[in-house]
Amino acid sequence: VNEPTDVTGDDAVSAYLDGELAAAEVAAFETRLGVDGRARAELAELAEVRSLVRNLGPVDPPGGFVDHLLSAGAADVEAEVATATATPAAVVPLERERARRRSRTRFAALAAGAAAAVAFVVAVAVPGQHTVRPALATEVRVHQAGSAASGDPVSGLAPLATPLRFGR
Amino acid sequence: MTSDRVPTWEEIARDHGQFLFTVAYRLTGNVDDARDLVQEALLRVRRGLATYEPGSLEGWLARIVTNVFLDDVRRRKRRPVQALPEEPDLVLPASDAADTAADAAGLSTEIQAAIAALPEEFRVPVVLCDVADRSYEDIARTLGVPIGTVRSRIHRGRKLLRAELVARGVVTAEGVA
Numbered sequence: 471v472n473e474p475t476d477v478t479g480d481d482a483v484s485a486y487l488d489g490e491l492a493a494a495e496v497a498a499f500e501t502r503l504g505v506d507g508r509a510r511a512e513l514a515e516l517a518e519v520r521s522l523v524r525n526l527g528p529v530d531p532p533g534g535f536v537d538h539l540l541s542a543g544a545a546d547v548e549a550e551v552a553t554a555t556a557t558p559a560a561v562v563p564l565e566r567e568r569a570r571r572r573s574r575t576r577f578a579a580l581a582a583g584a585a586a587a588v589a590f591v592v593a594v595a596v597p598g599q600h601t602v603r604p605a606l607a608t609e610v611r612v613h614q615a616g617s618a619a620s621g622d623p624v625s626g627l628a629p630l631a632t633p634l635r636f637g638r
Numbered sequence: 639m640t641s642d643r644v645p646t647w648e649e650i651a652r653d654h655g656q657f658l659f660t661v662a663y664r665l666t667g668n669v670d671d672a673r674d675l676v677q678e679a680l681l682r683v684r685r686g687l688a689t690y691e692p693g694s695l696e697g698w699l700a701r702i703v704t705n706v707f708l709d710d711v712r713r714r715k716r717r718p719v720q721a722l723p724e725e726p727d728l729v730l731p732a733s734d735a736a737d738t739a740a741d742a743a744g745l746s747t748e749i750q751a752a753i754a755a756l757p758e759e760f761r762v763p764v765v766l767c768d769v770a771d772r773s774y775e776d777i778a779r780t781l782g783v784p785i786g787t788v789r790s791r792i793h794r795g796r797k798l799l800r801a802e803l804v805a806r807g808v809v810t811a812e813g814v815a
Contacts, residue, residue: 473785481793488767490774490789516793518809519800522749523768529660531676532669536655539680540648 477502483512487520644692647684650699657696657770658703664765665707667754675710679703700770701780704762711758745808752802760795767792 474492475485477499485491486499503510645653658679662672679702690698753761766772766780774792778785803809 475789481789484793484796485774485789488774488792515800516796519796519803520768522803522808523753523764523799526664526746526749526769528656529663529672531655531659532673535659535673535676536651539651539655539677 480512483509483516484520486513487517644687644690645695647680647687650683650695651680654696654699658699661700661703661765661770662707664750664753664769665704665762667750671710675703675706678706682706694776696770697772697776700766700772701776704766704780708758708762748806748808749803752799752806752808755802756795756798760791760798763788763791764795764799 475482475490475495477491477495482491482495482499482502486496491499503513655676658676659672662675662679663669666672666675679699682702682705683699686698686702753765756764762781763777766777767774772780774785774788777792778788781788800809804811
């Protein structure tokens with residue numbers, strides 16, 4: 471619900487131009503215009519500004535921008551933005567450089583994502599023996615050897631990366 | 639645009655990409671930021687389509703692109719950046735006032751630069767009103783402020799814009815230069 475407008479206030483001028491006054495308010499404001507030269511002058515000035523902005527017209531996106539969005543698809547665009555916003559930047563010297571770097575990062579991320587997807591498909595689709603590096607068995611042996619050397623028979627049984635300590 | 643059918647993301651990108659880009663460009667004042675803004679806005683559009691209730695599609699889109707812009711403004715305030723003085727490809731070299739007035743493209747560039755010079759609190763409601771053609775009520779809902787605040791900011795924003803246009807020689811104290 472629109473609030474009533476004080477037609478004696480300055481901002482009634484813009485509300486009048488924008489058709490945001492109720493019928494009774496329009497009548498009251500026009501009565502004011504008849505006697506208030508300053509309001510008439512301001513109405514003319516702001517009508518001109520309003521007209522200039524409204525007549526600017528639409529702005530065409532850069533060539534191929536919408537096509538890029540459509541061909542990349544929403545999922546790819548989302549991945550681009552997620553990657554770009556996750557990229558740390560300790561110092562941002564210039565505004566335009568930031569925008570350009572982000573744009574480059576997005577396309578690099580898209581390419582990297584595509585390469586990773588291909589690698590994943592190849593890895594899953596092509597049967598073969600897979601090696602996990604570093605080998606878990608090797609890690610366990612190294613850990614046990616270290617424990618034996620330190621003379622601590624208990625920590626040799628402990629899970630990797632779980633420090634054990636007895637007493638205070 | 640009012641329709642009972644919920645459009646697809648692709649339809650919105652194709653049919654309303656120019657609208658989104660226009661609002662984004664008027665808000666940001668440069669192509670790079672406008673492009674980022676539209677890209678992020680379209681992500682939110684895609685996520686929001688499931689809950690979108692058919693109505694004023696452009697009102698909904700304007701709200702989304704505005705929210706993305708304001709989020710970005712808040713983010714930049716937390717991590718200030720050094721802004722460039724001007725966007726060279728958008729600003730014409732200095733010329734005679736008569737040439738500038740006769741050059742429609744130059745006039746648009748000057749008006750856009752004057753819009754970009756407005757503080758965000760005035761620029762956003764002016765752009766939503768005069769570029770996106772939203773009502774005061776819709777703008778108030780988008781910005782989460784009372785209608786009286788919208789009315790006041792649009793009015794003050796236009797007065798500041800006029801002062802900026804006078805300073806740039808686009809209009810004189812008496813009218814268009």
